[in-house]
Amino acid sequence: MKVYNYSDLDKDSIAKLVQRNVDPANEIRTIVEEVLGNVQQHGDRALYDYAGKFDKVALDKLFLDKTELEEIASAITADQKIALDIAYANIYKFHQSQIKAEDKVHTMPGVTCWRELRPIEKVGLYIPGGTAVLPSTFLMLGIPARIAGCHEIVVCSPPQKNGKVNAFIAYVALVLGIDKIYTVGGAQAIAAMAYGTQTISKVDKIFGPGNQFVTKAKTIIQSTTTTAIDMPAGPSEVLVIADETSRPEFIAADLLAQAEHGIDSQSILVTTSARIAEKALVEVEKQTEVLPRAEIVRQALDNSYVVVTKSIYEAMEFSNAYAPEHLILAVKDWEHIAPEIINAGSVFLGNLTPESAGDYASGTNHTLPTSSYSRAYSGVSVDSFVKKVTFQFITPEGIKNIGPHVEILAELEGLHAHKNAVSVRLKG
Amino acid sequence: MKVYNYSDLDKDSIAKLVQRNVDPANEIRTIVEEVLGNVQQHGDRALYDYAGKFDKVALDKLFLDKTELEEIASAITADQKIALDIAYANIYKFHQSQIKAEDKVHTMPGVTCWRELRPIEKVGLYIPGGTAVLPSTFLMLGIPARIAGCHEIVVCSPPQKNGKVNAFIAYVALVLGIDKIYTVGGAQAIAAMAYGTQTISKVDKIFGPGNQFVTKAKTIIQSTTTTAIDMPAGPSEVLVIADETSRPEFIAADLLAQAEHGIDSQSILVTTSARIAEKALVEVEKQTEVLPRAEIVRQALDNSYVVVTKSIYEAMEFSNAYAPEHLILAVKDWEHIAPEIINAGSVFLGNLTPESAGDYASGTNHTLPTSSYSRAYSGVSVDSFVKKVTFQFITPEGIKNIGPHVEILAELEGLHAHKNAVSVRLKG
Numbered sequence: 001m002k003v004y005n006y007s008d009l010d011k012d013s014i015a016k017l018v019q020r021n022v023d024p025a026n027e028i029r030t031i032v033e034e035v036l037g038n039v040q041q042h043g044d045r046a047l048y049d050y051a052g053k054f055d056k057v058a059l060d061k062l063f064l065d066k067t068e069l070e071e072i073a074s075a076i077t078a079d080q081k082i083a084l085d086i087a088y089a090n091i092y093k094f095h096q097s098q099i100k101a102e103d104k105v106h107t108m109p110g111v112t113c114w115r116e117l118r119p120i121e122k123v124g125l126y127i128p129g130g131t132a133v134l135p136s137t138f139l140m141l142g143i144p145a146r147i148a149g150c151h152e153i154v155v156c157s158p159p160q161k162n163g164k165v166n167a168f169i170a171y172v173a174l175v176l177g178i179d180k181i182y183t184v185g186g187a188q189a190i191a192a193m194a195y196g197t198q199t200i201s202k203v204d205k206i207f208g209p210g211n212q213f214v215t216k217a218k219t220i221i222q223s224t225t226t227t228a229i230d231m232p233a234g235p236s237e238v239l240v241i242a243d244e245t246s247r248p249e250f251i252a253a254d255l256l257a258q259a260e261h262g263i264d265s266q267s268i269l270v271t272t273s274a275r276i277a278e279k280a281l282v283e284v285e286k287q288t289e290v291l292p293r294a295e296i297v298r299q300a301l302d303n304s305y306v307v308v309t310k311s312i313y314e315a316m317e318f319s320n321a322y323a324p325e326h327l328i329l330a331v332k333d334w335e336h337i338a339p340e341i342i343n344a345g346s347v348f349l350g351n352l353t354p355e356s357a358g359d360y361a362s363g364t365n366h367t368l369p370t371s372s373y374s375r376a377y378s379g380v381s382v383d384s385f386v387k388k389v390t391f392q393f394i395t396p397e398g399i400k401n402i403g404p405h406v407e408i409l410a411e412l413e414g415l416h417a418h419k420n421a422v423s424v425r426l427k428g
Numbered sequence: 429m430k431v432y433n434y435s436d437l438d439k440d441s442i443a444k445l446v447q448r449n450v451d452p453a454n455e456i457r458t459i460v461e462e463v464l465g466n467v468q469q470h471g472d473r474a475l476y477d478y479a480g481k482f483d484k485v486a487l488d489k490l491f492l493d494k495t496e497l498e499e500i501a502s503a504i505t506a507d508q509k510i511a512l513d514i515a516y517a518n519i520y521k522f523h524q525s526q527i528k529a530e531d532k533v534h535t536m537p538g539v540t541c542w543r544e545l546r547p548i549e550k551v552g553l554y555i556p557g558g559t560a561v562l563p564s565t566f567l568m569l570g571i572p573a574r575i576a577g578c579h580e581i582v583v584c585s586p587p588q589k590n591g592k593v594n595a596f597i598a599y600v601a602l603v604l605g606i607d608k609i610y611t612v613g614g615a616q617a618i619a620a621m622a623y624g625t626q627t628i629s630k631v632d633k634i635f636g637p638g639n640q641f642v643t644k645a646k647t648i649i650q651s652t653t654t655t656a657i658d659m660p661a662g663p664s665e666v667l668v669i670a671d672e673t674s675r676p677e678f679i680a681a682d683l684l685a686q687a688e689h690g691i692d693s694q695s696i697l698v699t700t701s702a703r704i705a706e707k708a709l710v711e712v713e714k715q716t717e718v719l720p721r722a723e724i725v726r727q728a729l730d731n732s733y734v735v736v737t738k739s740i741y742e743a744m745e746f747s748n749a750y751a752p753e754h755l756i757l758a759v760k761d762w763e764h765i766a767p768e769i770i771n772a773g774s775v776f777l778g779n780l781t782p783e784s785a786g787d788y789a790s791g792t793n794h795t796l797p798t799s800s801y802s803r804a805y806s807g808v809s810v811d812s813f814v815k816k817v818t819f820q821f822i823t824p825e826g827i828k829n830i831g832p833h834v835e836i837l838a839e840l841e842g843l844h845a846h847k848n849a850v851s852v853r854l855k856g
Contacts, residue, residue, distance in 0.1 A: 083836040090535035107518035107791035204803040228804035253849040260845040349821040354849040363535035364818040376656035390792040394781040408511040417688040421681040421782040
């Protein structure tokens, strides 16, 4: 990891450092467009073909039912079951708190406005499989979908070599009350949920992370159909802010947890202490040696760096410019600097709050804006699974109060039929 | 307007009726991409060139300052001022109510999670000009941006022939405390706000309606940069649900208010009463005759239709399939059917609540999801101008409670560095 002094960096160097490539997968557009077109045209037939071609498995059907999921899930141990149940309970509790009834507002006498939540009727969840099987992602998407009250939850996850999903995914499905998982992966799964096939329902919004083919498919779907997506996605990243009170071995562990995701992951350390930076880097070396994914980690670290600042406020300034997905404030005095956070997906406060806790079980969602998207996007929450519909009701008194002003406003915009819709009512 | 009987329609006919073309502007992609590329490369120079080419005006600078805005705004009348002030007050009051502090949630002993709002730092508002000058849109975007606390609000609006904006736009800028308007319109305005130029700041999110060039530019920006957009956009539309208690002249006025927006607007009447449908159509003919925009209205009505249903529930079923931007429940008993609404942008209840009221002054936002996007999207609100950042804090007790489960979960996903980030802390 390269080390920079913040005071040596001019505006352009900072802009370059915080830059991520948001469209690295443009060269795969052609492949993805072909997959999308094929699924749209041939439906299930294309899904069977792609299972053979990409997943190297000959499927005789495209889903697993409840009985099959129960059988698969029976393989998990008691400890694993408890851990998944606790994650479920914490995530459920935090997400449940996000639902708030809103007040009716009398904007003027006889004019009342309010918002009501409506669940998105049909949602699609993409749960990665293959080398990275992520039951935690299934919890993070399935729980808010359930709390929102979505009527139909379509789940796609790539088949393993045996044509099935793994035991953890099956267990989470049952906990969520989801009776069917479609063993479809990749861009073809996104296509199936966006267009619908004989077996898989078309959905209104698609959620979930995936490889660059999945991500590209979601981007294309968002700009060419009425199916929405959760958010744009890029490689995962963490930014750790540390001071003299931080523990180098904790910092190192957090940087490495991020780095093991993939060679394009980024781990950034911003610290007021050159001494802590040095010690953390020694720890990084030491801890890397014993990691099974050391090779991936080393490549990700080549892509990562350290910035040494003069003050904690400078550190926060850099962090806001970077707009990290995960921000760890590994400092004692986090209460004082947390209000300075402008751009971040999820924030981990103090020395005892590792990102891993939020990745799995603290209760917050781990589907978060990467690639500086946290400047404008929030992570997934119950909000992502509902619409807020506005309502208004006007009484006879209300139309007398508001009507004449609406007539003037419609007229000044040259919209006479808009004006008339009020005038006919004022005439009674 | 063609009249259909709901009972004569099979699933496919309904699917065809509710279908809108979401990507009509694909043929203009090349033009828009050229504009985007030019602005990205040449900055202000390109903006001056496009003002000459598209707006037919030679600008000597790209903005109007406070003094100029004050001078321009002085032209409006006292009545217009009052109407705009009342609209401002109502919209402000309703949007202010959307900000709610959230609770801290103890998901397990020693583990606390919560969300905090952070304004999007830099937002760009596009306010259409030219033939349709929309001060109401400026209020609808500027007010929630102010309430959210966005640090920088960049406003672009096309120059009129005199190189300025009109008096209403200037007045709204002053009411909102916005001291500068950039006289830049079209796809070039979207490009300027997405990439930044010498004069115009790059923003994090772009809001506002526009013609098909503006809309296409926003779609391209969303999928190729980290700048977000408010929502995808299509032609405006209304769906009126009416029964025997509805007033034909009110229904007609509401259908026509929608139709005058443009030839691609859609006005749908769904009613349980063939008699009311007939009377409303007669009223439509009668009211159209006196409208200045009658030619536009007639073309839009060719694109519109009536559906007669057997029950109010069938009417709502059709409405949910259509997923209208604006839904008028022009029925006495609206309390009984409002809960059945699944998909709609904004809802107008009863016979005395015209869409015009919400377009201008009731308090709700008029920037709403069209083209069936209301299945997955909400209209603009204060939410659109903020991020909800998640926070978590874990105590020494908390890490003991949650840590061992996180270790198990990380291990079952094969992420050993994730596990280690907890293990080092449990060892202390």
